[in-house]
Amino acid sequence: MSFIGTQQKCKACEKTVYPVELLSADGVPYHKSCFKCSHCKGTLKLGTYSSMEGVLYCKPRFEQLFKERGNLNKNFQSHKIA
Structure with a gap:
């Protein structure tokens, strides 16, 4: 029996992502270890991250960088699981 690999590559490190470590x-x-805020490098969770133009942010950094400066006119996505 042989293992059939995955073709999925992590967006952050561009290495193969196996199902057990996939997020x-x-x-x-x-x-899971690459899912980090691009600004502060803090580990993110699926229920509490924001992204803008494919760049990941933690909620505090997102608000600091975009809401306080009024740069919310860009196409952004905010994710929160209730």
Whole structure:
């Protein structure tokens, strides 16, 4: 019996993502350890992250960078699971 590999590549590190370490956000595969805020490098969770133009942010950094400066006219996505 042979193992059939996956073709999915992590968006952050571009290495193969195996099912046991897969985290999919907006249909984009990540390693759980690579799912981090692009600004502060803090680990993110699916229920509490924001993204703008494919870039991941934690909620505090997103608000700091975009809401306070009034840059919300860009196409952004905010994710929260209730």
